[in-house]
Structures are given as C-alpha cells and as structure tokens.
Amino acid sequence: MSPDVREVERLEPLIVGTSEGAQEMTSRATTSAAALGVETGSVLRLDGVTLDPNSLDIERPDDETMIVNMGPVHPSTHGVLRLMLELDGEVVLRSKTIIGYLHTGMEKTGENLSYVQGATNVTRMDYLAPILNELNYSLAVEKLLGIEVPERAIWIRMMMSELNRVSSHLIWMATNGMDIGSTSAMIYGFRERELILAFFEKTAGLRMNLNYVRPGGVAADLPDGWEDDIEAICENLERRLPEYDQLLTGQPIFRQRMEGVAVISAEEAMALGVTGPVLRSTGVAWDLRRTMPYLAYDQVDFDVIVGTYGDNFDRYAVRLYEMLESVRIVRQCLDRMPAGHYRSQDPKVTPPPRARIGASMEALIHHFKLFTEGFHVPRGEVYSAVESPRGELGCYLVSDDGPRPYRIHVRTPSFANLHALPLMLRGGTVADAVTVISTLDPVMGDVDR
Amino acid sequence: MSAVEALPEGAYEVHALGADLGYVVEPRAYLALAAMLRGSGFEMCIDLCGVDYLEHPGRETPAEIRATRFEVVVNLLSLSRRERARIRVQAGDETPMVDSLFSLYPGVEGFEREVFDLFGIQFENHPELTRILMPEEWEGHPLRKDYGLGRVPVQFKETAPQ
The missing domain is CATH 1.10.645.10 (Cytochrome-c3 Hydrogenase, chain B)
Known part of the structure; x- marks a missing residue:
C-alpha cells in the first residue's frame, strides 16, 4: 500500500433514514393485511375475503427477500417517481409507489x-x-x-x-x-x-x-x-x-x-x-x-x-x-x-x-x-371531464360568486393510473418494471400537481 | 330516472351540474348509498376530493341535512349506463370523518390518502391512511381555508414582509 493512501473512519452510517416515514414500504410482518393487499395488487379479492398476511402466495420468508428502491431519480421513472419493490431474486413480490416529489400545491394556487x-x-x-x-x-x-x-x-x-x-x-x-x-x-x-x-x-x-x-x-x-x-x-x-x-x-x-x-x-x-x-x-x-x-x-x-x-x-x-x-x-x-x-x-x-x-x-x-x-362566476359546483392522452381528465370546480374559484380540484388520469402499478408489476421481473411504468405513461407533474 | 329504489336514511337527491345524479348525504348513509350505486351499475369511482366550506357555513343543502364545514365529493361513473353520479358527504366540522370506499372501489385508496393529507379528513377502514403528497413530518393540512399561503423566507431582511 502506498503511503499516500490513508484509511479514514466512516463518520456517517451507510444507511441513513429518509423522511418518508410511514409512507415507505415496511416488512411484511409489520404491514396490515389490507395494506399488503394493496401492495400486492390483490384488487378483486377484497370483497368479503380477509387477507391473511401469512396466506399471501408469497412463499419466501421476510429475511430471504429484499426491499429495493427505484427512483426517485431513475431514467425510467419519467420524472420523480419513487418505487419500493420487494424482490425475490429478480421477481417483484409487492411494490409501493411513493409520490409527492413534484407537489407544488397547484390546487391551492388555483x-x-x-x-x-x-x-x-x-x-x-x-x-x-x-x-x-x-x-x-x-x-x-x-x-x-x-x-x-x-x-x-x-x-x-x-x-x-x-x-x-x-x-x-x-x-x-x-x-x-x-x-x-x-x-x-x-x-x-x-x-x-x-x-x-x-x-x-x-x-x-x-x-x-x-x-x-x-x-x-x-x-x-x-x-x-x-x-x-x-x-x-x-x-x-x-x-x-x-x-x-x-x-x-x-x-x-x-x-x-x-x-x-x-x-x-x-x-x-x-x-x-x-x-x-x-x-x-x-x-x-x-x-x-x-x-x-x-x-x-x-x-x-x-x-x-x-x-x-x-x-x-x-x-x-x-x-x-x-x-x-x-x-x-x-x-x-x-x-x-x-x-x-x-x-x-x-x-x-x-x-x-x-x-x-x-x-x-x-x-x-x-x-x-x-x-x-x-x-365573476355564478355560485355553484360542477364536474366536467375530457379525454386526455392519459385518460379521463376531470375538473371539479366550486364557485362562490367571486372572481376566483373557491375550490378547484383536477382529477388527473396519471394519479389514478399509477395506483394500478402494484397489480401490474407483481410477478414480473425488475427489468419488466421499467417497461410497465413506461406503458402506463404517467406524467409526474400530473400525478403530484 | 333514479339509480336506486329507496335512498338510505340521511341521503337526499339534489341537482348536480355536470352529473346526471346528485346526492347530498350524511356520513351514516354514505357507504350504503355508494354500495347501492355500485350495485346498480356505477362500476368506477372516478374521483374523490374534499372541499373546505369554512367561509360558507350556511350554504344551501336539502332542508333535512346540516351543511358541515368539510365535504367529501365523490364522482362515480357508470360505463354501462353512460351516466355520472355525484355524492357530497357532509363530513363534519371539528373532526371530519367518513367511511372509506376502499371495500367497494379499491382505486380510491390514493384519492382518500390525498384528501386526508390535504384536508385532514379521516377515512374509517382505510388500509393505510398516511400522507401522500406532503412530507411525512409536515404540520397542518394545506388545502384547509385557514391554512395560510406559504411564504419563502428571504435572506434580505429589509424586503421581508412585516
């Protein structure tokens, strides 16, 4: 070893927590059954069927799988989408989307x-x-x-x-x-x-x-x-x-x-x-x-x-x-x-x-x-929608007879479509995850508003 | 043209601009009415949002129902009937709380989290009611009317608003 290289003691731990807190994906043992259902995309089993975390058809125990982050800045996430995936080798067992990185409060601004x-x-x-x-x-x-x-x-x-x-x-x-x-x-x-x-x-x-x-x-x-x-x-x-x-x-x-x-x-x-x-x-x-x-x-x-x-x-x-x-x-x-x-x-x-x-x-x-x-726009509330390239783009507008909207809510197609990701990712590989996000075509500005 | 035969107690039909059917309901009738509409062909819950009527306490509602500060507005869509329906739930004043539609429409999970995040309206039996757009440690609910507009702190104190 050359004398120029000196070893430094690492000051910060390698893994530091993020500020997402409860929004993050947690281990299966600490996640509620309903939330696990969401993360595994068990959409149609909800009626009357109680999901038992142990009976999910994930056979691997918790300590043999790993939870991996994809994003928020990843070439395939089309913006700042953070995806947490629980993987068994290459196969996605469950996933969770974490959004809000592009939230600028446009409804409040409106x-x-x-x-x-x-x-x-x-x-x-x-x-x-x-x-x-x-x-x-x-x-x-x-x-x-x-x-x-x-x-x-x-x-x-x-x-x-x-x-x-x-x-x-x-x-x-x-x-x-x-x-x-x-x-x-x-x-x-x-x-x-x-x-x-x-x-x-x-x-x-x-x-x-x-x-x-x-x-x-x-x-x-x-x-x-x-x-x-x-x-x-x-x-x-x-x-x-x-x-x-x-x-x-x-x-x-x-x-x-x-x-x-x-x-x-x-x-x-x-x-x-x-x-x-x-x-x-x-x-x-x-x-x-x-x-x-x-x-x-x-x-x-x-x-x-x-x-x-x-x-x-x-x-x-x-x-x-x-x-x-x-x-x-x-x-x-x-x-x-x-x-x-x-x-x-x-x-x-x-x-x-x-x-x-x-x-x-x-x-x-x-x-x-x-x-x-x-x-001034007359008092009232209205919902109207158009077909955007991504799906139904709706606007719920409440007016109180003033020159500004009392409440403006935009129903964005990307936001709703994004919640289909856990279902579509499940059972596929990580490499497929990239194409799935892509064909879902989310625009993160549309998701976070 | 009514989608349900008998409205549950606490639900009233109103005119809704931009939708074919409109209802104003109390929280106790909300889930029952949604289930009835789901059964009569409204397959999709297209939108769910909140409104804070802080500045309009005595606004117009059917006589039997008390207008509360917070309202949860649900827009349902029927693909088979090509109709829209709107449910306006009077969610409460101090501690607004309504049932979650998650058991009927799994897709509302994200919308309900957003309403919780921005308005602080609680949804009972929601799988995981956490913030979605704001950071986890954020204080307050930004879309409430008594939540002030943000101001970026300026470095030059002379220009800062007093």
Missing part, C-alpha cells in the same frame, strides 16, 4: 388566481398535454358561466387537442423506445413532435404551457396559412407512423419485451379507476370523445381503438393507432373549419378588441377590470 389567470396554472400540470388541461378547465368554467362558445372556437379547440394528443403519444413512443433500448424510436418521436410544437408556437406564441384555450374561446385565431402547416403535419405523420409500426411492431426484441407482460383485466382496471389507453387496451371501448361527447366530437368520424389482452403490447398498439385516428380528426377539422369568431363575444368574459382600447376610454376600463379583478 384558489388564489382569478379565472382569467387560472388557465396558466392548470396548463402546467400535465406538461405533455397542456391544451387538454386548459380545455378541461375552460369547459368547467364555461359550464358554470353558462356561456356558449362560437363554432370556430370549438373546432379550433378540437384540432389543437388532437394535435396535442399526437404530440403526447409521440413522446410516449419515444420514451418507451428509450426504456427498452431502442434509441432510434426516441429520436424519431421527438423529431415528429417538433413539427407540432412549432405549429403551437406559431399559433399561441409558446411551445408548451400555452395558455391558448381560455374560458370563452381561444387566445388567438389560427395564423395565416395554417392550412398548409396542418397539411404538412398530417402528411408527415401519415407517412411516418406506418414506418414506426414496421420498425417497432415487427421487431422480435420489442415484441418479446412487450407481449404478455403486465397484464391487467378489464374488471381490475375498472375497480382501480384506470382510464384512457390502459383501460381501452383491456377491451373496454370507453373513450369520452365517443361515449360522452364534448366539443364537436359527435360530428367527426373516428374509431375508438381497443386492445384485447391488456398487456404492454396492447397499450403500445392502442396508442399507435390512436395517433392515426387523431390525424383523421385533424384532417376533418382542416376541411370543415367554420368561419366566425374565435372567442365568445360576451363582454363579460372577453376583452374588447385591441384597436378599440386605444380609442375608447370605456374599452380601456373594461379591459383593465377584466384583467385585474376578473369576471
């Missing part, structure tokens, strides 16, 4: 922002689907206000949400490719999404967190020449998406990682409140755009894509074909985009046109009042 400002707040929740967040919030406010939105605004909203759905699914395809080692899918997904984001920037001024859909309509009309941009986007996607289908679906390694992995049944998915592509992959044709139409979805032609087995591969296939359906809707919007106003002409929610502000004192006061105090 109570202190006026209805005009509210859209800027909610758009940051699911940062991959900002338009859908704003739309969901605006629809709830409009329901309470009881105002009608012009036809053109409805169709613009519909076109933008479908573009957003495609861009979100593309990111999903990209990160999913990344998670199973297919870096080319990663690069392609981001490349295609770029075109859509560029169109968003051209229309709303920003690529993400747009604040484009607002109560009463949209922030701006479509830019000149938008037809050509949309045409180019659609053409590109229609050409490229079948290529990705070929690249991924036809690839034996990809199929082996996806097929038959992490199966969830329709009953289990419904019991857990799982919605969106994950629910549809089990064969349940539930898409709010079709079953409870909002905007003008009852006037356009599209198919609801369903799977059969509820495994990773079906979730992938459902999303892939949903993108093509979205392109179909965008094309119909392109053909049938009505003329007219892009926002409500109700002076209660809509500021006067820019040109009049310089000329009329009343218009200036009106504009000032609308953006400082905001408009």
